[in-house]
Amino acid sequence: MDTESEQQAASTDVLSSAAHAARLVMLKTMDEKIRYACEALGQPSTSDVIAFLMTYGVVTNPKRERAYVATQVDKWRTERGLGDTGDLPRLSAELLTELDNRRAAEESAAAEKQAAETTPAPPKTTTATKRRSTPEGSRGFYLVALMSLLVSVDTSWRFFGIKLGITSIYERAAMFAVVEVALIACGFAMRAGIRSASGKPGPARLILWALCFASGYMAFDLAGPVSGLARVTLGPVLGVVMLHLALGIELRHRRTRVTTWSRVSRELKERFLSRLGLGDDERDALARTRDRAARRAAHLARASWMTPFRKVRLARALRSANAAHDDRMRARLMAELAAVQHADELRRLDLASPWSDSLANTLKYLRS
Template identity: 40%
Template sequence: MDLTDEAIRWAYANPYPAAIATATITSALAVAAWRVGRALSTMTRPPAAVLIASFAAAACTAYSADTSWRFAAHRLGMTDHSERLAMFAAAEIALLACGLLARANKKATGVDGTAGTPGTPGVLVWVITGVQIIPAYAESGVVGGTVRAVIGPVLAGLLWHLAMGLEVRIIRPGALSSGLPAQIARALRERLLSRLGLAVRDRTAEQITRDRALARAVRLGSRRRLRAWGSRRLAAAVARAHVATDPVQRQRLMLELAARRGATELNTIKLPSAWDPPQPPAQPRTPAALARQQLTEMHPLDAIRRVHSAHPDAHPAALASLLTEHGVVVSEQQVRVAIRAGNPPAAPRPDAHVTAAEQPGTLVLDVATAPEVHPDVRAPALAIAAGQRRDAVHARIPECASDTGRSHDDETEQEAPGTGQPGPSAGESGGAPDAQPDALPADLIERARALGRPAPLRTLQRELRIGQAKAQRLQEATRES
């Protein structure tokens, strides 16, 4: 109080420094409040269910602390209030600390994505809970001790455990607890479902009944002798399995019954030993079979060249037939492409020597240039072409006197043999060079040489990732070099 009065008197005596100090303190408190509020707003808060479960666990821990306070005075001889206040809640504080440590361990993610285990803190939670039951019964007897034990340490431990598991499931819905109790519980549940015939999911109750009846029918049908009671059970099982109306059920019944009746034959089946070395694949014994195997494993073009090297004088059609007999189906055209035999010569036309003007049914027009348009062309008249048939129309352009730079031979038209069509002149035919294929890159040729000289087409296409045409050119380039 004296300090307050002295501060007030000093403020009255020094108004300006007091105002500056007051403004500074107020600004600092405002900044601190703003920073705390911003931190709380950005902080990820746990869900409401986790908060309520944690609050209930804390209340049960306080309920257990009351029992410890009384037990410390009556059984442990802590009559001094300061001593008892410092030591009575040691178990409760340890329970709270172990619960928080187990929560931190459980929030950690395992290597396979599962939730972490509570670890040693989780075990200590249950150990402390079991020890805290003793003061409850010592203070209140059987009835009151049970109430104190259940509401106090037991319920506190359960709520801490449930709050931690609920938080992990909310954060990672697909995470499964990998603790020892959780693993034992899952294994027991799966075994129980399997024992009850409910292990296979997505089945209706009717399908489960049919499967059980089918299993009973297989078991009874595999017996050698059946009494009247067994026969009636077998008939009821067959009817309940709907074998007569469901083809799938009938097929399953026959397969399972055959397997069960023939189970004794498993001892007589001869199987190769797992310790024997693997046998190599059978090799062809005859030259024809060996040639067939080698040719079928090669690229068709390589196979054609191999057969052509053995039969150089054979006709492409004969080579195609021979390859087909050995399992490589190719056409005559493919054989010609592979051995570069070219196309077969075309058969000569019977009227190749007849000029266009001499062919029957051919109309020849003489075209001439004029300085003006002819009057008949200006106003053309209708012409009736009924009864007339023309297979081709040819136009002949006379020489132009104004073109002095060209010779008479260059201006003379040439007719294509056998067609009657005017062909190109000598200057036109020799002016355009033949199109040459693109040159292959040097690095591509070197890579092709590294694969072999020459490498098979399949190898070139697979290793260099090129088409068949480029592979053929590479093969020819490596063969020539």
């Protein structure tokens, strides 16, 4: 029975192959042959169609004709609403088994990874704080800071002897360098603060500047304003600045929060610039100069004849405002002049009271 069934299947395949061959011979164009192969296969891919056509001798060079066949196959599938599967392999039983095994392996790996993430990690040992790199040229800055102390030492020695009247050499030697020793101590404290975890100089910075002002007082009292300025500039001030550069304080000690003093200083600066007419109103220097000249010309035009050099000043203001050639400045001048000329009419204007509308709105709100 098996032999007979196999013979029948073989004969059926032979007849089918003969029918396909006869049909392909009858077709004239390559497009028709490709479409026939697609209809014969049912769910064709480019590889299946090429293999079918190679079986019957239609395609002889698959590499050269593959692009054309793929285009026609995609067109045939699009006409019938079939998705483009490309050259995906057929889902056989072996392939499905392999895919199931691969998915199971991936799921087990994901479960192990999740379990490893949920397990608490051992606490990490804290390493020592990495030392901050010193700025370039720090040794030179330290050297200049030490040399500037010599000027401060000379000032202190003379101040203790001349102004404070300490004539004993030993007594003066034990007392005169108190400021310089304090400066050195503050320098070491700032260096330690910079190299700590916070990276800030700490209160030693404020004490350092206070000692600098004290040394400046001694210099001015000893040598006067001119020589004292040289002593304080080349002495403690230079030493403090060099120490800041050596430690890199200005680069590392940056505050992220806005302090009260910074807000006050910013507000004072803005008010001072606004008083000078230099507020940040997106005007350049020429526009500000012409606006001020137009305002000055309007006031001079309304000034009395007793104003000294009124005509000369008015002509100069008009030239500075460029009112003769600039339409905008001419309009600004006219508006300023009209405002000055009719300033007395402000007190005679009949305006509606703003309180009546506010009262009506309040009563309406209470009623609702």
